[in-house]
Amino acid sequence: MCGIIGIISTNEVSSRIVNSLKKLEYRGYDSAGIATLVDGNINEVKCEGRVDILEKDILKFNLKGDIGIGHVRWATHGKPSKINAHPHSSEQVSVVHNGIIENSTILKKFLEKKGYVFKSQTDTEVIAHLVTDYLKKNSLKNTIIKVLKKLHGSFALGVIFKDRDDLMVGARRGSPLAVGYGPNENYLGSDSYALKSMTNKISYLEDGEFCIIKKDQIEFFEGNGVKINKKVMNLSKEDIHYDKGDYKYFMEKEIDEQPSTINDCINEYVDRYNNQINIYNFPWKINSFQSIVLIGCGTAYHSCLVAKYWLEQNTNLDVSIDIASEFRYRKVRFKKDCLYVFVSQSGETADTYAALELCKKNKMKTCAVVNVVESSIARDADLVLPIYCGQEIGVASTKAFLGQMLVLYILSIKISFDQKFITKKDYQSKIKNLLSLSNSAKKTLKLDHKLLNIGKVFAHAKGCMFLGRGYSFPIALEGALKLKELAYVHAEGYPAGEMKHGPLALIEEGMPVVVIAPRDDHYKKTMSNMQEVIARGAKVLLITNKNKDEVVSENIWEQIEVDKLNDELIPFLVTIPLQKLAFYSALEKGYDIDKPRNLAKSVTVE
Ligand code: G6P
Numbered sequence: 321m322c323g324i325i326g327i328i329s330t331n332e333v334s335s336r337i338v339n340s341l342k343k344l345e346y347r348g349y350d351s352a353g354i355a356t357l358v359d360g361n362i363n364e365v366k367c368e369g370r371v372d373i374l375e376k377d378i379l380k381f382n383l384k385g386d387i388g389i390g391h392v393r394w395a396t397h398g399k400p401s402k403i404n405a406h407p408h409s410s411e412q413v414s415v416v417h418n419g420i421i422e423n424s425t426i427l428k429k430f431l432e433k434k435g436y437v438f439k440s441q442t443d444t445e446v447i448a449h450l451v452t453d454y455l456k457k458n459s460l461k462n463t464i465i466k467v468l469k470k471l472h473g474s475f476a477l478g479v480i481f482k483d484r485d486d487l488m489v490g491a492r493r494g495s496p497l498a499v500g501y502g503p504n505e506n507y508l509g510s511d512s513y514a515l516k517s518m519t520n521k522i523s524y525l526e527d528g529e530f531c532i533i534k535k536d537q538i539e540f541f542e543g544n545g546v547k548i549n550k551k552v553m554n555l556s557k558e559d560i561h562y563d564k565g566d567y568k569y570f571m572e573k574e575i576d577e578q579p580s581t582i583n584d585c586i587n588e589y590v591d592r593y594n595n596q597i598n599i600y601n602f603p604w605k606i607n608s609f610q611s612i613v614l615i616g617c618g619t620a621y622h623s624c625l626v627a628k629y630w631l632e633q634n635t636n637l638d639v640s641i642d643i644a645s646e647f648r649y650r651k652v653r654f655k656k657d658c659l660y661v662f663v664s665q666s667g668e669t670a671d672t673y674a675a676l677e678l679c680k681k682n683k684m685k686t687c688a689v690v691n692v693v694e695s696s697i698a699r700d701a702d703l704v705l706p707i708y709c710g711q712e713i714g715v716a717s718t719k720a721f722l723g724q725m726l727v728l729y730i731l732s733i734k735i736s737f738d739q740k741f742i743t744k745k746d747y748q749s750k751i752k753n754l755l756s757l758s759n760s761a762k763k764t765l766k767l768d769h770k771l772l773n774i775g776k777v778f779a780h781a782k783g784c785m786f787l788g789r790g791y792s793f794p795i796a797l798e799g800a801l802k803l804k805e806l807a808y809v810h811a812e813g814y815p816a817g818e819m820k821h822g823p824l825a826l827i828e829e830g831m832p833v834v835v836i837a838p839r840d841d842h843y844k845k846t847m848s849n850m851q852e853v854i855a856r857g858a859k860v861l862l863i864t865n866k867n868k869d870e871v872v873s874e875n876i877w878e879q880i881e882v883d884k885l886n887d888e889l890i891p892f893l894v895t896i897p898l899q900k901l902a903f904y905s906a907l908e909k910g911y912d913i914d915k916p917r918n919l920a921k922s923v924t925v926e
Contacts, residue, residue, distance in 0.1 A: 321920040322406070322418035323347040323392040324497070326478040326488050326508030327518075328535050334383045337390035340514045341371045346713055346921035347418075347510060348394025351405035354378065355414035356385025360483040362414045366405040387485050389478040389508070391416040394920040397424065398441030408445040410436075410452040412482050417444040418510050418924060419495040422473035447471065451479065464489055464530055465545045474670065474926070476525075478508050491530035495924045496668050496696050498524050499531060499538055501552060506533045511668065511922070512555055512694050513711075523550040524699070555694060569913045571714030571806075575899050579762040581709035581719045582726060582892070586754060588708050589730045595748045597734040603703055604685055606738040609659045611638035614728070615647050615675050616663035617923065619717040619801065623724035624663055625794035626891050630729055633888070634736035644671035645926065647678075654682040661687045663728070665712060665720040666922040667695020674926075676700055689727050691720050705731065714914045715921045716805045718899045721798065722761075722892055729754075729888070753886040760883035764896040767880050771897060774861055774878055775904025778803060781832050783810040785853070786898070788836035789817060789846050791891045796836055799898035805916050807905035816842075816849035829857035834898070838865045838882075838890040847873050861901075863894050 323344025327333040337354050352374040353366030365381050367373045371392060391406035397420070398404040407414040421427070424443035427450060432438065436449040450470060454463040460481065474494025481487070490497055490508045500507035500515035500522050508531075509515040512522050525531060528543040540548045567573040591598050612631060614624035624641040631639045644662075648671060660679045664672045667690035676697055679686050688701035691709055698704045707723030737747040778784055784803070786796035797813035804811050814823055816835070827833070833853050837846040843864075850873065854860055859877040866884045882893035906913050 324510040326389040329505035350400030353405040354390040355407040356388035397443040419475035492525040520555040582758040620663040622798040627728035630732040644675040667697040779905040779908040787816040789842035792836035802902035827856040833858040840887040
């Protein structure tokens with residue numbers, strides 16, 4: 321994944337590079353580095369760990385220079401260390417890289433034979449030496465063309481050159497790269513977010529393209545060197561000032577924002593006056609597809625799983641879901657009458673993007689459900705349905721998960737009505753129920769106090785389980801994922817009915833188990849499964865919804881009750897206590913909640 325920033329200016333750049341790197345830490349945070357040109361020479365400062373450490377080192381070093389590149393790393397080749405941190409430099413060039421060079425071992429051998437000495441264990445260092453080698457006999461532009469041809473795999477690159485304080489180079493294959501236009505200065509960034517504090521004028525490189533960036537001009541080229549023109553886009557300013565406010569952690573803030581993000585999203589899609597859903601730009605006739613495939617990774621995949629239940633319940637479509645990294649390499653039978661939906665918060669996840677590209681290559685109908693509307697996935701899909709939840713910084717996704725589910729639910733009832741699968745009365749009653757969701761989410765957030773203590777138990781558990789049936793099964797998977805990501809506790813999500821086929825063997829005295837059992841059609845069955853784990857020693861946290869009868873079952877350790885809403889909307893509410901549970905478990909252990917170990921928010925490598 322990794323974050324890239326480059327600035328060429330008439331003023332010193334290092335402090336602005338550091339500020340942008342701080343914004344990019346969501347892409348990787350195991351090490352950081354910067355290189356600038358001072359009197360034509362490359363100067364590097366690198367560190368293991370966060371950008372805060374880099375900032376102090378830069379001050380010590382008094383790093384000057386009007387042109388520079390910076391990087392935050394999520395290790396792929398070579399462990400996180402100062403030596404492996406980017407930029408990687410030879411005397412002639414300095415390179416920052418996001419992605420993986422798949423033929424780096426072969427290239428390294430070739431370069432070592434020529435006498436180049438490698439300092440790091442990274443795949444990136446081959447690029448620095450390869451560029452150096454080609455520069456001996458080629459012009460700068462031809463060097464770039466030849467080097468890009470030699471590299472296999474995926475990359476976004478930023479390169480600066482000794483004695484060339486008039487330019488820097490950006491190149492892209494597979495991994496996203498943006499350029500920004502400023503007053504007498506220009507920028508390079510792994511995404512527009514890094515550039516937003518400096519400019520709202522952006523262009524994106526497409527796969528295989530490269531660019532030469534000067535202070536007052538940016539030239540774009542196809543991989544073979546043919547010059548091309550680019551559209552300049554104006555970005556919205558809305559996310560520029562997103563900060564923690566009074567919160568200590570972004571994740572905590574993002575969980576608490578959910579009632580308002582739900583409202584914002586509903587306002588975009590629901591016409592409250594006419595009680596109808598508006599997806600204005602829907603480009604196909606409803607009868608033109610008989611099936612739908614939903615594709616995503618991680619939390620986004622879980623939102624697809626929930627949507628499968630809604631779509632099967634409310635439409636006559638044949639519904640499949642897929643994990644993007646599996647879908648892209650399977651022998652998929654593409655169907656003309658199928659809608660392929662790609663769900664991604666960032667809109668940049670490499671596997672999801674590759675799955676979209678595969679569908680596009682096969683001329684399929686594609687739809688993107690994304691948070692970042694300027695992202696690669698949003699730009700390439702036929703239809704974009706934004707989730708409107710605002711910037712999400714916490715690496716473990718929370719409000720974006722609710723946003724993804726919400727848009728998928730809205731899409732499912734829109735299709736349902738258009739297919740005449742439900743009556744107008746049912747359609748409008750579903751919309752009416754939806755309008756109360758934000759308020760119920762607000763009430764669910766208030767169930768906080770109990771979860772603080774419950775979290776302390778989960779934090780120290782050897783392992784735990786999350787069980788549910790129906791809609792609550794994917795929510796169980798998401799609850800388990802949140803606990804793994806944040807508190808580093810081994811957690812399994814399971815369909816409650818599957819326990820007796822193996823996992824029951826894991827239950828032992830005192831093991832915490834979350835049972836998600838709203839009073840829907842599955843309630844009684846799940847209650848029986850719950851008693852089966854209690855009988856084997858499990859400490860059960862039951863998450864259900866309110867009902868008149870107080871006692872729901874016996875021997876339950878703790879119980880959380882969310883509002884009683886239409887069954888279809890319960891997944892939204894029961895998710896919130898699970899987010900809080902993971903948050904408090906991580907808090908108890910003193911872990912880095914917004915940046916859990918080994919992870920990154922935007923996964924732009926396979
Ligand atoms: C990473 C993040 C997850 C996210 C997944 C998919 O693993 O840490 O929170 O669910 O990527 O990301 P996307 O941006 O495609 O939703």
